[in-house]
Structure formats: C-alpha cells, structure tokens
Amino acid sequence: MQIRASGALAALATLFALSTAAFAQDGEPIKLGVLEDQSGDFALATIGKVHGIELATEEINAEGGIAGRPIQLVTYDTQSDNRRYQEFMRRVLQRDKVDVVFAGFSSASREAYRPIVDQFKGLAFYNNQYEGGVCDANMIVTGAVPEQQFSTLIPYMMEKFGKNVYTIAADYNFGQISAEWVRDIVKENGGTMAGEEFIPLGVSQFSQTIQNIQKAKPDFLVTLLVGTAQASYYEQAASANVDLPMASSVNVGQGYEHKRFTPPSLANMYVTTNWIEEVDNPASKAFVEKWHKKFPDEPYINQEAENSYIAVYLYKQMVERAGSTDHDAIRKVIAEGDVCMDAPEGHVCIDPKSQHMSHTIYLAKVNEDHSISFPKVWDDIKPYWLGDVGCDLTKENPEAQYTPSDNPKAASK
Amino acid sequence: MDFLSGLFSFLYQTGDAFAFLVLSACGLAVIFGMMGVINLAHGEFILCGAYVSTTAARMGLPLPLSICLGAIVAGLVGMLLERAIIRHLYSRPLDTIVVTWGISMIATQGTLILLGSSIAGTGTPFGSFAVGGYGYSVYRLVLMLAAVATLAGLWLIFTRTRFGILARATIQVPHIAEALGVNTSLIYSLTFGLGAALAGLCGGLYAPTMTLVPTMGSAFVVEAFVTVVVGGADIFLGTAPAAAILAFVKAGLTSWQGQLAGQIGLLVAVIVVIRILPRGLTGFILRERA
Numbered sequence: 001m002q003i004r005a006s007g008a009l010a011a012l013a014t015l016f017a018l019s020t021a022a023f024a025q026d027g028e029p030i031k032l033g034v035l036e037d038q039s040g041d042f043a044l045a046t047i048g049k050v051h052g053i054e055l056a057t058e059e060i061n062a063e064g065g066i067a068g069r070p071i072q073l074v075t076y077d078t079q080s081d082n083r084r085y086q087e088f089m090r091r092v093l094q095r096d097k098v099d100v101v102f103a104g105f106s107s108a109s110r111e112a113y114r115p116i117v118d119q120f121k122g123l124a125f126y127n128n129q130y131e132g133g134v135c136d137a138n139m140i141v142t143g144a145v146p147e148q149q150f151s152t153l154i155p156y157m158m159e160k161f162g163k164n165v166y167t168i169a170a171d172y173n174f175g176q177i178s179a180e181w182v183r184d185i186v187k188e189n190g191g192t193m194a195g196e197e198f199i200p201l202g203v204s205q206f207s208q209t210i211q212n213i214q215k216a217k218p219d220f221l222v223t224l225l226v227g228t229a230q231a232s233y234y235e236q237a238a239s240a241n242v243d244l245p246m247a248s249s250v251n252v253g254q255g256y257e258h259k260r261f262t263p264p265s266l267a268n269m270y271v272t273t274n275w276i277e278e279v280d281n282p283a284s285k286a287f288v289e290k291w292h293k294k295f296p297d298e299p300y301i302n303q304e305a306e307n308s309y310i311a312v313y314l315y316k317q318m319v320e321r322a323g324s325t326d327h328d329a330i331r332k333v334i335a336e337g338d339v340c341m342d343a344p345e346g347h348v349c350i351d352p353k354s355q356h357m358s359h360t361i362y363l364a365k366v367n368e369d370h371s372i373s374f375p376k377v378w379d380d381i382k383p384y385w386l387g388d389v390g391c392d393l394t395k396e397n398p399e400a401q402y403t404p405s406d407n408p409k410a411a412s413k
Numbered sequence: 414m415d416f417l418s419g420l421f422s423f424l425y426q427t428g429d430a431f432a433f434l435v436l437s438a439c440g441l442a443v444i445f446g447m448m449g450v451i452n453l454a455h456g457e458f459i460l461c462g463a464y465v466s467t468t469a470a471r472m473g474l475p476l477p478l479s480i481c482l483g484a485i486v487a488g489l490v491g492m493l494l495e496r497a498i499i500r501h502l503y504s505r506p507l508d509t510i511v512v513t514w515g516i517s518m519i520a521t522q523g524t525l526i527l528l529g530s531s532i533a534g535t536g537t538p539f540g541s542f543a544v545g546g547y548g549y550s551v552y553r554l555v556l557m558l559a560a561v562a563t564l565a566g567l568w569l570i571f572t573r574t575r576f577g578i579l580a581r582a583t584i585q586v587p588h589i590a591e592a593l594g595v596n597t598s599l600i601y602s603l604t605f606g607l608g609a610a611l612a613g614l615c616g617g618l619y620a621p622t623m624t625l626v627p628t629m630g631s632a633f634v635v636e637a638f639v640t641v642v643v644g645g646a647d648i649f650l651g652t653a654p655a656a657a658i659l660a661f662v663k664a665g666l667t668s669w670q671g672q673l674a675g676q677i678g679l680l681v682a683v684i685v686v687i688r689i690l691p692r693g694l695t696g697f698i699l700r701e702r703a
Contacts, residue, residue: 039522041628044530171673197671204623204632207429207553208667211422214547228626235622241541241548262536299529
C-alpha cells in the first residue's frame with residue numbers, strides 16, 4: 001500500500017513538473033541578445049542590423065511568436081569596441097541568460113567574443129559578411145564569405161580589366177585574410193599582384209597610398225577598407241584622378257559609400273553583395289517598403305540588415321522544428337540540411353557542415369552618377385570552402401578559424 | 414625629368430603631411446601649448462567646423478565663406494564652453510582632462526543621435542593635375558597654402574596686435590597682467606575661442622576630402638597631440654618645426670613601407686624627441702634643456 005502511495009506521489013510530482021514546464025514554454029518569452037555597434041566608427045553600417053532584428057521580431061510576435069512564445073530582445077550598444085563585446089557577451093549569457101545572441105560587425109570583435117560563447121556553450125549568430133573560415137558549432141553565420149564574394153568577383157574583374165591587381169586592405173584579421181584570398185585567386189587565374197598595402201584602422205589620409213598605387217599601374221584595385229575613417233580614400237583618390245576600376249566585398253553593400261559621396265568618386269566600383277536595397281525583384285521591393293514603414297528615416301538598408309532580418313526567421317524555424325531552444329536539438333535540425341527560407345535576396349539554406357548560409361550573389365556596379373546596375377547575378381552559391389578543407393560540424397566541433405594557408409587540408413599535405 | 418618628378422612627389426607628400434599636422438595641431442597648440450588646458454574635446458571642435466561648413470556649403474554659400482563660418486561657429490562654441498565650464502578648472506589641469514573628455518563624448522554621441530550616422534559631403538573642388546605620370550589633387554595644394562597662411566596669420570596676431578601681446582602677458586604672468594589693468598578673464602576666453610576656431614578651420618578645410626561622421630574628429634586628435642607635444646609651448650618655435658620634422662619622417666616612411674610604417678615612425682619620433690628634449694623643440698631652441 002505504502003509503495004503504491006509513493007508511486008502515485010512520484011507520478012503526481014512528475015505531472016506537476018511537466019505541466020509547469022509546459023506552462024513556462026507557453027508564456028515565457030524567448031530571449032534574444034543583440035550586441036551591435038550603435039555608436040563609434042562602425043555604427044553607420046550596423047544600426048540597420050538592429051533595425052532588421054527589431055522588424056523581424058515585431059512581425060513574428062504579431063503572428064504569435066516562436067511556437068507560442070514571444071521574442072524578447074536584450075539589446076546592448078557595443079560602441080565599436082572589442083572589450084565591450086566581451087563584457088556584454090558575458091552579461092547576456094550569464095546574467096540575462098539569453099537563448100541566443102546576434103552579435104558583431106568587425107571580425108576582430110567576433111574573435112574577441114567567440115571564446116566566451118564557446119566557454120558558456122552559448123549560441124551566437126554572426127550576421128555579417130567576413131573573411132570566412134569559422135568552424136564552430138556554437139556559431140551560425142548568415143553573412144557572405146570569400147568563396148561567395150571573391151571567387152565570383154575577382155575572376156570577373158580579371159577577365160574584364162586585366163590580370164595585374166593591387167589590394168589595399170584594413171590592417172586586421174578581416175583585411176589580412178581577405179587579402180590572402182584575393183592573392184590566391186589572382187594566382188590561380190594566372191594573374192600577378194602589382195602591390196598590396198595594409199592600412200591601420202582609423203587612418204584617414206591617403207595621399208601617399210594613392211601615389212603608391214599610381215606607381216604600380218595595376219589594371220584594377222581591390223579595396224577592402226573598413227570603417228568611416230578609411231572611407232575617405234575614395235574622395236581623395238577621385239580628386240587625384242586615380243581613375244581605376246575598383247572591386248570590393250565590403251563597400252556599397254555595407255557602408256553605402258555610393259550614397260554618401262559626391263559622384264563620380266565611386267564610379268566603376270564593382271561589389272559582390274548578397275543583397276542591397278537596389279535589388280530589383282518583387283520580394284525585395286516589398287521588403288524595402290515594409291522597412292521604410294517602420295523606419296522612415298533609414299538612410300540605407302544594407303546586406304547585413306537583410307542578413308539580420310532573415311536570421312531571426314531562420315532561428316524561429318529551427319526552434320519550432322527542434323521543439324525547444326536547446327542547442328543540441330537545434331544542431332540536429334541543422335544537420336537535416338533543409339533549414340531554408342525565401343529571403344528578399346532569393347532562396348537561402350544553412351549548410352550543416354559549416355553552419356554558414358548559401359546566398360544569391362549580386363554583382364553591383366556603381367555608375368558615373370552613383371546609380372547601381374547589376375551586370376551579373378550568381379544564384380545559390382554555397383558556402384562550400386569550409387567543408388572542402390575538412391570542417392564538418394555534424395561530426396566534430398574544433399571551435400577554430402581556418403584560413404587559406406592554415407586549415408586541416410593544408411596541414412595534412 | 415624622372416628625378417624632378419620624384420622630387421616633386423616627395424615634396425608634395427611632405428607638404429601634404431605638414432599641412433595636416435599644422436592645421437590639426439594649431440588650435441591645440443593655443444589651448445594646450447599656451448594655456449595648458451589638456452583639451453580632449455579638440456576633435457569635436459574640428460567636427461563642429463566640418464559639419465557647419467559642409468551644411469553651409471550645401472545650402473549654397475561659397476566654400477571659402479562656409480569654411481570661415483565653420484571656424485567662427487567653433488570659436489563661439491569654444492568661448493561658451495570656456496565661460497561655462499573650463500574657466501573654473503584652470504588651476505586643476507588633471508580635472509580638465511576628465512571634463513573635456515566628457516564634453517567630447519557628449520558631442521560625438523549627441524551628433525549621432527541628432528544628425529544621424531553621417532551627413533552628405535560637398536565633394537573635393539578644383540580637380541587634379543598631373544606631374545610625371547602621377548595625378549595630384551589641386552585642393553591638397555590649397556590645404557598646404559592654408560597651413561602656411563594660418564601660421565603667418567597667427568604670427569601676426571600674437572606679435573603685431575594688442576590682443577596678442579595681452580594674451581601672451583596674461584598667460585605668462587596672469588596676476589601682474591591683471592594688476593596692470595588687463596581684463597584677464599576676457600583674454601582667457603578669447604584665447605580659448607581662438608584655439609577652438611582654429612580647430613574649426615581645420616575641420617572646414619578637410620571636410621571636402623573626408624567622410625563626415627560623428628567620430629571624424631578622432632582622426633585628427635592623435636596627430637595634433639603628437640605635434641604639440643613634440644613642439645612644446647610655442648607655436649612658431651615649436652609646432653611649426655615639429656610639424657615639418659614629423660611630416661618628413663611620416664612621408665618618407667609611408668612612401669617606403671606603407672601607412673603602418675608611417676604611423677609607427679611618427680610615434681617613435683615622438684618618444685625619441687620627448688626622451689631627449691623633455692620641453693619639446695621650443696625648449697631646445699630657447700636652450701632651456703632640463
């Protein structure tokens with residue numbers, strides 16, 4: 001008799017626990033941490049990312065949230081400062097106990113906070129284009145990577161303008177690794193590097209750099225300049241009549257330089273981007289209209305803003321299919337290989353091996369009057385490089401960043 | 414011809430770096446070098462000049478007038494700040510660091526909130542010219558002339574006008590100047606305003622060549638402090654030769670090894686000069702070696 005009573009009690013307790021859990025699931029909001037630079041040198045390109053997250057959150061909450069649970073945003077301004085990222089990443093993971101974090105613009109910031117995400121087994125979305133190579137199961141990357149932006153852009157430019165290439169790049173991990181990509185692709189296609197210069201972040205005077213470029217006489221120039229100070233290059237190059245075709249993975253699609261500078265200082269600039277507000281298709285037009293309704297004063301909607309917006313919807317899909325916000329359950333869903341959606345740019349999917357995203361890549365050309373035309377579009381370019389060099393997050397999680405010269409495949413050779 | 418064009422290019426680059434250092438440092442040389450106020454809001458006076466002159470130019474005012482307007486507005490803002498805040502801190506140099514740093518943050522963030530993350534520029538006027546196969550910007554020559562003209566103007570103000578003599582007297586021995594009937598508080602105010610106006614002038618002059626964002630002032634601040642520290646207290650014996658030497662070092666290294674080497678060279682030059690000449694070039698020229 002006694003045994004039966006305790007059994008009944010245990011059953012009752014379990015039932016009670018289950019019902020409160022279900023209750024918590026129903027009402028309790030899903031907490032989404034947002035760490036983006038809303039002030040400082042990068043603010044210009046990243047305020048739109050916060051707006052993208054807010055817009056998607058508002059839409060999802062109006063439709064009943066994620067599996068019945070509303071999204072609650074926990075937003076901090078990281079001030080374009082890597083130390084703030086570390087501070088706030090600890091805060092959202094330890095004190096605010098968020099379910100997921102959307103964080104980071106510069107690669108230096110990402111590498112500053114990534115060890116903290118790994119340490120606390122958090123889940124972070126990096127919604128920014130970057131130099132590629134992050135093989136980390138705690139990260140999901142929706143931004144474009146070099147095999148999407150450079151493997152398309154550089155061969156196109158070499159065919160059109162010539163094989164002698166000059167690179168100027170911001171002097172930190174993004175610029176250094178991206179320049180390595182450019183160098184490798186130029187070599188593979190039988191070209192030569194006329195020169196390379198790395199510019200410290202915050203430099204705004206380019207007289208001598210301009211002359212070094214003129215001296216080397218390249219066929220075209222790859223500009224991987226980051227931040228508002230470095231953007232002064234274009235105005236100064238135009239006034240010295242450099243007049244070279246330019247190629248970039250970060251300009252226009254990120255800092256909308258074609259809107260900010262007086263024509264024709266950016267004329268003849270070619271950029272590969274996964275989306276910008278000029279993209280001309282019905283889904284994209286509707287997206288821009290919806291955006292301006294909520295943020296009428298938005299100066300420009302860039303590719304990272306779109307990435308951030310669709311990342312919220314992708315997260316919603318993963319949580320609903322996994323039945324919880326648990327990371328292992330979410331990774332099982334990603335491993336199925338069909339976490340996809342129709343975004344303003346086109347159809348996108350998360351690749352299970354690298355947890356990066358496939359993209360439609362638009363080649364944007366800046367015309368004399370700074371209007372944009374799209375000479376070429378590549379559909380559905382997959383983030384294949386990490387898988388090729390031996391990153392497979394469905395099997396193991398090295399929590400590392402690989403580069404063209406430093407990866408498992410290069411090491412085994 | 415090749416030698417001549419190489420020589421021209423080196424002179425142009427050195428002149429360009431010289432102009433940048435002189436124009437960004439002049440205002441600070443007055444406020445920090447002469448008055449001893451460590452003004453960390455220097456960059457924000459530059460920002461003020463740049464935003465005012467660009468807005469005026471886009472509203473149709475001719476560019477030279479817009480630049481002057483930028484300088485005047487920055488000067489007035491400087492005088493206002495001096496009256497309201499800075500004057501209470503003349504005997505507390507360390508506190509001025511904190512206060513001006515605070516002003517700088519409020520100005521940067523306030524600009525971001527009120528005016529957004531950037532404003533449209535005017536474009537660089539005058540176009541380009543070519544020497545020996547290289548293109549050069551004409552406006553950069555204007556900047557060099559402006560730097561020289563600013564130095565000449567300052568020299569006239571401080572040696573040939575009543576205000577200049579009173580200002581130097583007030584700063585050297587304030588109580589004697591006051592005993593002789595000088596309105597020292599007005600002189601302090603005007604001198605601070607002059608420094609702020611020079612910063613505004615720098616902002617106005619460089620605005621057509623740069624990205625106009627709330628943080629743009631920070632691009633000038635390091636170079637300005639470096640030049641003033643190397644130069645020492647006197648604008649003509651210190652700031653001008655310091656700018657010339659640093660420009661030579663920076664242009665030489667940048668053309669040889671790129672921007673990074675130029676930046677490193679600039680900072681190494683400062684460390685060396687401060688180690689050997691603690692009172693800057695001014696002290697060296699006046700044989701006041703400590």
